[in-house]
Amino acid sequence: MDAGLLGQFVVNGMMLGMMYALVAVGFTLFFGVLDVIKFSHGDVLMVGTFAGFSTYLGISALGIDNAFVQLIGVLVAAVCSMAFLGAVIARYLVLPLKSAPPLNVLLITLMLGTVLRETVRLFYPDGSNPKPFPYLLPTDSWAFGSFTLRADSMILLLGGLLVIVGVHILINKTKMGLAMRAVAQDEETAKCMGINFTLIVLLTFALGSGVAAFAGVMNGLYYNEINFGMGLLLGVIGFSAAIIGGLGNIYGAILGGFLFAGLQTIGAVALPFSSAYKDVFAFSVVIALMVWRPTGLIAEKSSERV
Amino acid sequence: MTDKSMDMLIGFVAIVLGTVFLITFVAIESQIEILGLIVLTAIAVVVSARMGISTRISEAFASNEPLMNSAMLLATLVVAFWFREDHFPLLMIATVLLYLTACLGLNMQFGYTGVVNFAGAGFFGVGCYTAAVLNQHTAVPHLLVVVLGGVIAALVGSILILPVLRTRGHYAAVVTIAFGIMFKTFLEVNDTLGGPQGLKVPGMEILGWSFNSNIEIGAEIELSFYLNYVAIGLALAVLAFILTRRIERSWVGLSLDAVRLDETAAACFGVNIKRWKITAFTLGNFLIGMAGAVFAMMLGFIAPTNFAFGDSLILVSIVLLGGMGSPWGTVIAAGLVILLPEKLQAIQEYRFLLYAIVVILILLFRPQGLLPRGLRTYVPGWRG
Amino acid sequence: MTKGHDKVLAFRGLTKRFGGVVALDHFDMEVDEGQIVGLIGPNGSGKTTSFNVLTGIYAANGGEVELLGQNITNWTAQKVCEAGVARTFQRSRLCVELSIFDNIMIGNHQHLNHGLMFNIFQRKAFRRQMEESFEAAHELMAIFDPPLAGRMLEAVGTFGMIDRRRIEICRALISHPRLLLLDEPSAGMTEDETRQLMDDILVVRERINGLSIVLVEHEMGMIERVTDRCVVLNFGQKICEGTYREVASDKLVQEAYLGVE
Numbered sequence: 014m015d016a017g018l019l020g021q022f023v024v025n026g027m028m029l030g031m032m033y034a035l036v037a038v039g040f041t042l043f044f045g046v047l048d049v050i051k052f053s054h055g056d057v058l059m060v061g062t063f064a065g066f067s068t069y070l071g072i073s074a075l076g077i078d079n080a081f082v083q084l085i086g087v088l089v090a091a092v093c094s095m096a097f098l099g100a101v102i103a104r105y106l107v108l109p110l111k112s113a114p115p116l117n118v119l120l121i122t123l124m125l126g127t128v129l130r131e132t133v134r135l136f137y138p139d140g141s142n143p144k145p146f147p148y149l150l151p152t153d154s155w156a157f158g159s160f161t162l163r164a165d166s167m168i169l170l171l172g173g174l175l176v177i178v179g180v181h182i183l184i185n186k187t188k189m190g191l192a193m194r195a196v197a198q199d200e201e202t203a204k205c206m207g208i209n210f211t212l213i214v215l216l217t218f219a220l221g222s223g224v225a226a227f228a229g230v231m232n233g234l235y236y237n238e239i240n241f242g243m244g245l246l247l248g249v250i251g252f253s254a255a256i257i258g259g260l261g262n263i264y265g266a267i268l269g270g271f272l273f274a275g276l277q278t279i280g281a282v283a284l285p286f287s288s289a290y291k292d293v294f295a296f297s298v299v300i301a302l303m304v305w306r307p308t309g310l311i312a313e314k315s316s317e318r319v
Numbered sequence: 320m321t322d323k324s325m326d327m328l329i330g331f332v333a334i335v336l337g338t339v340f341l342i343t344f345v346a347i348e349s350q351i352e353i354l355g356l357i358v359l360t361a362i363a364v365v366v367s368a369r370m371g372i373s374t375r376i377s378e379a380f381a382s383n384e385p386l387m388n389s390a391m392l393l394a395t396l397v398v399a400f401w402f403r404e405d406h407f408p409l410l411m412i413a414t415v416l417l418y419l420t421a422c423l424g425l426n427m428q429f430g431y432t433g434v435v436n437f438a439g440a441g442f443f444g445v446g447c448y449t450a451a452v453l454n455q456h457t458a459v460p461h462l463l464v465v466v467l468g469g470v471i472a473a474l475v476g477s478i479l480i481l482p483v484l485r486t487r488g489h490y491a492a493v494v495t496i497a498f499g500i501m502f503k504t505f506l507e508v509n510d511t512l513g514g515p516q517g518l519k520v521p522g523m524e525i526l527g528w529s530f531n532s533n534i535e536i537g538a539e540i541e542l543s544f545y546l547n548y549v550a551i552g553l554a555l556a557v558l559a560f561i562l563t564r565r566i567e568r569s570w571v572g573l574s575l576d577a578v579r580l581d582e583t584a585a586a587c588f589g590v591n592i593k594r595w596k597i598t599a600f601t602l603g604n605f606l607i608g609m610a611g612a613v614f615a616m617m618l619g620f621i622a623p624t625n626f627a628f629g630d631s632l633i634l635v636s637i638v639l640l641g642g643m644g645s646p647w648g649t650v651i652a653a654g655l656v657i658l659l660p661e662k663l664q665a666i667q668e669y670r671f672l673l674y675a676i677v678v679i680l681i682l683l684f685r686p687q688g689l690l691p692r693g694l695r696t697y698v699p700g701w702r703g
Numbered sequence: 704m705t706k707g708h709d710k711v712l713a714f715r716g717l718t719k720r721f722g723g724v725v726a727l728d729h730f731d732m733e734v735d736e737g738q739i740v741g742l743i744g745p746n747g748s749g750k751t752t753s754f755n756v757l758t759g760i761y762a763a764n765g766g767e768v769e770l771l772g773q774n775i776t777n778w779t780a781q782k783v784c785e786a787g788v789a790r791t792f793q794r795s796r797l798c799v800e801l802s803i804f805d806n807i808m809i810g811n812h813q814h815l816n817h818g819l820m821f822n823i824f825q826r827k828a829f830r831r832q833m834e835e836s837f838e839a840a841h842e843l844m845a846i847f848d849p850p851l852a853g854r855m856l857e858a859v860g861t862f863g864m865i866d867r868r869r870i871e872i873c874r875a876l877i878s879h880p881r882l883l884l885l886d887e888p889s890a891g892m893t894e895d896e897t898r899q900l901m902d903d904i905l906v907v908r909e910r911i912n913g914l915s916i917v918l919v920e921h922e923m924g925m926i927e928r929v930t931d932r933c934v935v936l937n938f939g940q941k942i943c944e945g946t947y948r949e950v951a952s953d954k955l956v957q958e959a960y961l962g963v964e
Binding site: 580694 | 758759760779780781783784785789790792796798800801802804805808809810812813815816817819822823826829830833837841855856857858874878
Binding site for chain 1: 429433435437479481482485489490492493494496497498500501504505508628629632635636639668669671672674675676678679682683686
């Protein structure tokens with residue numbers, strides 16, 4: 014294994030880590046605010062990516078060829094539409110089941126994910142086949158021996174980093190973020206303090222979903238391909254990452270995302286005979302981790318009053 | 320006419336109507352007729368619910384349980400007999416019975432104990448592949464293979480047990496989902512188990528009686544070989560049903576409910592949470608595995624695509640649709656979920672979407688399911 | 704009813720921290736066999752926390768819990784129950800979907816046969832045990848709430864808060880515990896209902912030899928009437944102990960409840 018190839022793996026791993034981290038952040042936000050696991054998250058990501066793709070098709074059809082404009086259009090469409098969808102899901106599926114056993118919310122969002130997935134598969138034109146995602150980023154690359162550094166990788170990494178930093182600032186330095194954290198800590202007290210609980214919940218779901226849509230577009234730009242099933246695996250990975258990092262903890266989620274990507278990379282490097290085994294390997298380690306430290310590497314917040 | 324005989328009459332009439340419906344539904348081919356029948360039945364069900372007839376029927380069933388159970392069994396035999404020479408209807412009926420067995424296992428896990436299992440199809444698959452491998456390469460008697468299918472599934476489940484034991488449901492959820500995905504991926508990349516093309520499974524054979532050859536009686540009558548599988552499917556389903564009933568109506572069932580409803584309080588009264596979660600999870604997987612083993616032998620061929628996450632969700636939907644913790648509800652739901660898409664070819668393609676929507680509606684508007692679980696009666700009819 | 708002088712319960716230097724908050728601060732307390740001890744103190748003083756540490760729901764950060772001479776510190780909830788401790792909860796924790804009988808039987812868990820063989824295959828024997836248990840539960844329920852005793856097979860969800868409180872107490876008493884922990888049992892009750900409740904508990908105490916009770920309450924009339932001794936907690940520390948009279952006239956206690964002028 015020469016350094017160039019290794020470097021390739023590393024960059025690839027970091028890209029994956031970034032995407033998983035973004036998805037995991039969503040999961041952890043939802044859990045923090047409402048104590049719910051929104052299983053449809055991965056599929057919301059997928060819908061967002063398709064929304065972005067459709068926007069691209071629309072913009073191109075209008076004759077606009079500028080890649081930068083297309084990129085902005087795609088991102089805005091994906092993020093905003095998914096923010097909206099996230100809020101709608103919160104309002105009509107999650108909030109009504111607040112007093113039901115938590116199992117029900119888990120199940121309903123799981124089913125919703127299936128609905129989203131199947132809807133795209135069945136009703137999007139030629140939905141069951143993968144679609145080529147356009148090359149909207151500069152395709153320059155620099156070669157250092159056997160190691161090729163792609164410009165788009167750098168841009169994507171930077172973009173992801175900016176989003177993570179943005180979320181961090183939003184949560185920790187703004188009033189809205191403060192309200193989110195208050196609601197996550199203690200719903201009743203937050204309400205007593207005049208925080209509009211429903212609004213904050215909707216905003217949190219919108220935020221998480223928007224971030225996921227961004228991750229989806231990243232995924233599309235990096236692999237230049239999207240398909241209706243991409244959300245399922247990403248969702249499970251994001252969820253596992255969020256759990257490893259300790260549900261409710263944003264930094265844990267980010268850590269978990271990169272950890273999972275690292276495991277996949279190690280698996281791909283160490284078990285070269287089949288790339289699919291990398292998933293088996295990564296999930297096995299995740300399951301083992303959950304056996305060892307079930308509440309995550311950083312402890313999950315516990316809110317039960319006895 | 321005494322109250323008791325009135326009850327029995329009502330119960331019998333209901334069962335006869337149900338049997339007639341089932342036979343008609345399975346027999347007719349024309350899509351329009353099927354749709355018509357469904358609409359008619361749906362209307363009848365809604366009307367009878369409004370008029371209180373369905374409550375009356377459930378009361379009739381509840382007060383004469385042993386009799387009604389036998390009548391249901393008889394009805395199933397009648398239906399099987401009606402289609403004795405047709406392959407496809409019998410295949411469907413056998414499938415319903417096997418899925419029912421698996422869902423009763425699933426019900427034990429999350430209907431009673433609250434342990435989520437999103438790898439139901441995975442454990443079913445473990446049973447299938449056990450049967451495939453043992454039948455192909457060993458001379459283990461096939462009835463034992465069925466049991467082993469269950470045992471291996473239970474053993475595989477015990478690997479997952481530690482995270483499953485954790486308090487919060489989402490750990491069990493993510494672990495079982497991850498396992499399900501891993502299992503399918505593992506099967507696909509692994510050529511020793513057939514890879515993506517799958518494996519052939521030799522059919523069942525007990526003491527020389529081959530389950531895979533039609534039954535000839537005299538010179539004129541040839542019964543479909545699927546009748547054999549209906550028989551064993553029915554045996555498994557009855558076994559699973561009785562097991563479920565007896566466990567629910569006992570201190571074990573009470574402990575399982577206590578674990579699901581309030582772990583902390585239950586622990587303070589001495590309930591060993593771990594023990595019951597392990598028991599329910601293992602027993603449930605055992606049933607699922609056995610059903611899988613028979614299923615594989617019946618189909619003659621299995622492939623990883625049968626055991627995807629979506630299939631696990633179907634199993635979960637059946638339990639939810641019927642009513643968590645309600646065995647008869649599971650029976651009805653299994654019938655609906657398996658038979659409807661087979662008969663209404665038009666919706667075959669859309670079935671995952673439809674199931675998901677139906678479950679969402681159920682969770683929002685009628686979370687107790689079609690046949691809600693009632694209060695525990697340790698001994699049927701006992702009033703204290 | 705003999706009042707032995709054996710200690711049934713002792714807290715020695717019991718300490719419990721939640722992050723930065725010290726809920727119990729070297730808390731000492733003793734309960735003699737057959738006594739009814741009142742545990743009082745302002746809200747948040749650590750009373751329920753001491754119950755939770757005792758019953759194994761929380762792990763202690765320091766100190767010891769001794770039950771009938773055994774060190775049970777950090778035992779699991781199940782083992783504490785087997786040692787003879789039963790409790791009620793401040794926020795009613797019944798399974799509302801289940802029947803009254805079911806709920807009480809959860810309390811009787813350690814005396815029931817849970818073997819799979821027994822429950823699945825030995826149905827006649829099971830039926831006998833079930834009927835016996837029903838008798839016992841019925842008798843107990845009849846003491847606290849006769850109308851409820853005739854409705855044992857109905858779901859708990861059908862009943863109001865006061866009835867549920869009584870069901871919870873029956874659940875705690877069915878296993879004939881050595882030590883009963885009552886956490887604000889009279890909350891929400893009228894004076895008459897409270898008096899009735901304590902009378903009923905005293906009746907049961909007569910029947911169960913050696914039953915000791917720790918009673919957390921805010922209703923001082925009940926404390927005065929029923930307890931042999933009181934222990935006052937404030938910010939996790941014991942600030943006073945003695946009979947109710949002594950404790951009520953103690954300056955520190957008055958300050959804790961009413962503040963300093």
